[in-house]
Amino acid sequence: MSKKQHYAITVNGKEEEFLAEPRELLIYTLRERLNITGPHIGCETSHCGACTVTIDGKSVKACTMFVAQANGKDITTIEGIGGPDDLHPLQEAFKEHHGLQCGYCTPGMITRATKLLEENPNPTEEDIRFGMAGNICRCTGYQNIVKSIQAAAAEMNAAKEAAE
Amino acid sequence: MIPAAFEYYRPKDMAGVLSILEEHGDDARVMAGGHSLIPMMKLRMADVPHLIDLQDVGGMSDIEISSDSIRIGALVTQAEIIDHADLAKVAPILREAALQIADPQVRYMGTVGGNVANGDPGNDMPGLMQCLDAVFTVVGADGERDIPARDFYEAAYMTAREDEEVLTAVTIPLPNGGYAYEKQKRKIGDYATAAAAVQIVKDGETCSSVAIAMTNLSDTPIYSEAAGAALIGTAVDAVALDAAVAAMLGDIDPSEDNRGPVAFKNHVAGVILRRAIERAWSRA
Numbered sequence: 001m002s003k004k005q006h007y008a009i010t011v012n013g014k015e016e017e018f019l020a021e022p023r024e025l026l027i028y029t030l031r032e033r034l035n036i037t038g039p040h041i042g043c044e045t046s047h048c049g050a051c052t053v054t055i056d057g058k059s060v061k062a063c064t065m066f067v068a069q070a071n072g073k074d075i076t077t078i079e080g081i082g083g084p085d086d087l088h089p090l091q092e093a094f095k096e097h098h099g100l101q102c103g104y105c106t107p108g109m110i111t112r113a114t115k116l117l118e119e120n121p122n123p124t125e126e127d128i129r130f131g132m133a134g135n136i137c138r139c140t141g142y143q144n145i146v147k148s149i150q151a152a153a154a155e156m157n158a159a160k161e162a163a164e
Numbered sequence: 165m166i167p168a169a170f171e172y173y174r175p176k177d178m179a180g181v182l183s184i185l186e187e188h189g190d191d192a193r194v195m196a197g198g199h200s201l202i203p204m205m206k207l208r209m210a211d212v213p214h215l216i217d218l219q220d221v222g223g224m225s226d227i228e229i230s231s232d233s234i235r236i237g238a239l240v241t242q243a244e245i246i247d248h249a250d251l252a253k254v255a256p257i258l259r260e261a262a263l264q265i266a267d268p269q270v271r272y273m274g275t276v277g278g279n280v281a282n283g284d285p286g287n288d289m290p291g292l293m294q295c296l297d298a299v300f301t302v303v304g305a306d307g308e309r310d311i312p313a314r315d316f317y318e319a320a321y322m323t324a325r326e327d328e329e330v331l332t333a334v335t336i337p338l339p340n341g342g343y344a345y346e347k348q349k350r351k352i353g354d355y356a357t358a359a360a361a362v363q364i365v366k367d368g369e370t371c372s373s374v375a376i377a378m379t380n381l382s383d384t385p386i387y388s389e390a391a392g393a394a395l396i397g398t399a400v401d402a403v404a405l406d407a408a409v410a411a412m413l414g415d416i417d418p419s420e421d422n423r424g425p426v427a428f429k430n431h432v433a434g435v436i437l438r439r440a441i442e443r444a445w446s447r448a
Contacts, residue, residue, distance in 0.1 A: 002169040022172035022215070025165070025206075044165045046203055047353055049269060058243070058272035063165070064202050065273075068172040069217055112269070133352045134267030 007071045011036060012080030022068035027051045029067045030077065038078035038107040042136070049135030052108035053077050059115045061134070078107035081114055089159070090114060090152040099148030101139035109135050113149050121157055123149070167205035174217045181216055181330055182305055188214040190327045196239050197273035199266070200282045224277070224332055227251055234336045238277025243268070245276065255336065257343035257363060261292045264347045264359075280313070281331040283321040286355030290317060291385035292345060295361035295377040298336045304329035317384035340373075341365035342448030346440035347379070348432050350423065356380040357423045358433040360440035364395070366448035371395045376408070376441075381416035381433050388415040391437070400445045408441060409434045 004019040009029075016034055027044075030036045030053070042050030044063045051062040054076040082088030090110045093099065100106045109132065116123065116131040123131065128146050137145060175181050185192050192214035195201050204210035218224070224237035227248050234255055236245075245251065245262040252259045265271060265279075265288050279289035280300060293300075293313035300311050302325050311324045313334075318324065325331055340363070347359035359379035365372050376391045390411035398404035418429035 002171050005172070021169060023167050023169055023205075044206075046199065046270065049267075052269060059269045060273060061269045064199060066172070066198070066202070066215075068174070069198065069219065071174075116268075131268055134269040 005068065007067055009067075009070050009072070010074045012076060020067050022066055024067040025063055026053075026065040026067055026070050026075075027062035029070070030062060030075075036077055036079055039111075040104055040107060042104065042108075047136065048105070048108075049112060050105050050108040052112045052135065054111060054115055057115075059112050059134070076111070078111050081110060088114070088152075089155045090117070090149065093148040093152035093155065094145075097148040097151055098144045099140065100137075100145075105135060105137045105139075109137065109145060113152070117149070117153055117156065121153060121160075123153060125150070165206040167202075168208060168211055168213075170205075170212050170215045172215050172217065174220050176220050176222075178221055178223075178303060178330065178332070181218065181221060182303070182328070184214060184216050185328045185330070186305055192216060194218055194330055196275040196278040197241065198278075199270050199274045200278055200284060200287075218330075229254055232338055234338065236276050236334045236336070238275060238281070238330075238332050238334070240276050242266075242271035242274050242276070242279075246271065255296070255339050255343075257292065257296070257339065257345050257361065260343070261288050261345035261347075261361065264288065264345065264349075267353050270353070276334055277331050280316075280334060281323065281325060283317060283323045284355075285320050285383050285385065286380045288345075288347065288356065288359060288379055291359065291377040291379035291387075292361045293334060293336070294385050294387040295363055295375045296336045296339055297375065298334050300325075300331055301333040301335065302326075302329040302331050308332075310335075314387050320383040339363050342444040342446065344440040344443035344447070346436045346443065348436050354423075358418075358429060358436045360433075360437040362437075362440040362444040364400075364441070364444045364448050366445070369399050371398055371400050371404075371445070371448075376412065376437070378412060378416055378433060378437070381418045381429060383417075383419075386412075386416050388412045390415060395441070400441065405438055405441060409437055412437050 008017045040050040042048035046064040053062045193212045194216045224239040226237045228235040242262040279287045298313040316324045342364050348357045361377045364374040374392045376388045378386045391408045394407035394411045
């Protein structure tokens with residue numbers, strides 16, 4: 001068995017240092033070692049996207065990265081996007097437009113959607129469906145997820161215009 | 165889904181990579197984005213006692229376009245291929261193919277080098293690179309050598325790259341004419357049931373040159389010279405299309421799996437190639 005190594009990662013702006021084996025999957029580091037349980041384990045096979053986090057500006061499935069690869073990286077999870085007292089416009093829109101039923105896929109959906117809207121602030125329905133294709137929802141049929149993201153985009157664009 | 169333990173290395177340069185490969189032989193493997201290797205390690209279908217992460221090795225992350233060729237570093241991701249405006253102008257088939265690989269999260273991590281070096285017959289880039297007549301550069305203890313994509317694939321996961329060599333770049337002659345990458349897959353994230361890469365040149369009303377390669381229809385990608393020969397000198401009419409499809413079917417050797425029986429694979433291969441040729445011709 002390989003020895004534990006010293007790792008340092010930044011999660012939601014906070015530097016975390018710990019010892020772990022290199023083979024530990026990042027999703028387990030987050031959930032079990034750091035108690036950051038927003039990213040979920042759905043399939044654990046790179047398909048469902050429930051474990052999506054943002055790493056150095058990329059949407060990444062945290063079940064498909066070893067903690068050793070993430071050493072030194074800056075990671076954002078759903079906890080870093082917004083909380084109960086300061087919901088992100090996407091979180092607000094998912095709540096208002098019924099963009100979730102059971103909610104299991106939602107942290108990954110919203111984390112992915114933040115990146116999608118950063119890259120494309122005015123996505124069409126087709127853009128959203130294509131850009132969210134790495135996140136699976138088994139409840140909603142996606143229609144309300146698309147509506148939620150469109151509503152959040154409109155809200156964010158309006159806020160940006162008002163600020164300018 | 166816990167892989168076997170391994171020693172992890174993140175060398176800063178290629179000399180560091182090669183010395184680890186030399187020391188540990190086929191107990192060591194290099195990894196770029198890891199989106200082929202990590203799933204195999206989690207399933208314990210790949211045992212990698214010494215894992216070499218290439219992310220800090222420089223010189224393999226650029227796309228360079230010259231007057232006659234394109235050089236893509238092995239660590240360039242599918243997402244970077246898609247986002248590169250100049251590349252989309254000179255070789256739009258690359259973007260068209262990359263958009264059909266996996267899903268957004270996987271495309272941020274998955275690299276061109278990993279896709280072509282892995283030797284998985286399901287990967288899309290190997291067939292595409294055969295269509296484009298790309299050359300793969302590998303480096304080892306004795307220096308660099310170039311291997312044409314059309315000679316690189318020997319069997320599933322068996323390639324002309326030696327265990328102690330690293331694939332560093334893909335060089336593509338600037339393509340001409342119309343293009344299409346057509347892929348049939350059951351769902352997002354699945355490998356192709358059948359895929360076809362076509363690059364075709366029109367001279368007046370006839371086809372003067374064409375390259376055709378098929379994906380996931382044999383244990384290697386298939387560059388079908390015969391399918392191309394059936395189109396050259398024709399107006400790419402119905403008779404020529406039938407002949408090209410028949411010639412391609414003679415070159416592939418699909419096997420039955422959860423995507424369907426052999427007869428179905430052959431059927432889909434024909435449909436996909438026909439669509440790819442028609443679309444490429446319409447753009448020529």
